[in-house]
Amino acid sequence: MAYPSIYDDATTLELCRRIDGLTSQSKGLWGKMTISQMLKHCTIPYKPIMNQGEVKKGPWYIRIIAGLFFKKTKVNEVDYPHNLPTAKHFIILDQPDFLSTRELLKTAIRVSHAKGEAFYEGRIHPWIGQLTSREWSNMLYKHLDHHLRQFGV
Numbered sequence: 001m002a003y004p005s006i007y008d009d010a011t012t013l014e015l016c017r018r019i020d021g022l023t024s025q026s027k028g029l030w031g032k033m034t035i036s037q038m039l040k041h042c043t044i045p046y047k048p049i050m051n052q053g054e055v056k057k058g059p060w061y062i063r064i065i066a067g068l069f070f071k072k073t074k075v076n077e078v079d080y081p082h083n084l085p086t087a088k089h090f091i092i093l094d095q096p097d098f099l100s101t102r103e104l105l106k107t108a109i110r111v112s113h114a115k116g117e118a119f120y121e122g123r124i125h126p127w128i129g130q131l132t133s134r135e136w137s138n139m140l141y142k143h144l145d146h147h148l149r150q151f152g153v
Contacts, residue, residue, distance in 0.1 A: 003077050003145075005117075006137045012113040015144060016106045021153040024098040028150050030082040037092040038147050039101040044090055045140060046108035049115060062127075071128040075135035080146045112140065 004011040019039075026035040033041060120136040131139070 001077065003138050003141045005134075006109075006113060006140050007117045007133070009113075011141070012109055015109050015141075015148075018148045018153040019102060019106055019109075022102065022148075022151055026151045026153075029152060031150055033092070033150075034095060035151060036096045036098045036101055037094075038151060039098070039105050040092045040094075040096045041086070041090055042144055042147055043101070043105050043108050045143065046105075046112055049112050050108055074128055074142075075131060075138045077138060077142075080142065082150075109144075 004014070006012065006015075022035060022039075024035060028035075028038070117133040117137075120131070120133040122130055122132070123136060124130050125136075125139075
């Protein structure tokens with residue numbers, strides 16, 4: 001089944017509604033992250049979109065391998081399994097403020113939506129290369145949905 005498009009108004013509203021369903025006391029159903037760590041973790045892919053820095057690129061040979069072997073699993077329409085290892089540059093060690101981090105994530109989703117489909121078409125991902133707007137939508141939605149389900153929303 002196809003994932004909802006991040007370019008649709010209804011998807012953006014639904015994601016923000018789900019995020020609003022989280023509280024500072026929300027507990028993960030799997031994994032090690034706290035709710036605040038998960039929220040901050042989920043903002044990382046949006047940093048370049050929000051002009052808040054780039055996601056760190058891997059070495060060229062890792063990018064080639066990732067593009068060849070991992071791109072499909074990142075952009076396809078198959079949910080991530082539970083307890084996947086987290087890439088080092090996505091691990092959050094501090095305990096960010098819940099409310100401000102939750103608002104930052106919702107803002108990132110809204111900004112991403114406002115940029116629209118044309119902004120994403122052909123845009124380069126720092127690890128897996130050039131993606132279509134649909135692949136970007138799948139990847140961003142899939143990652144966020146995975147973590148929202150992790151915390152029960």
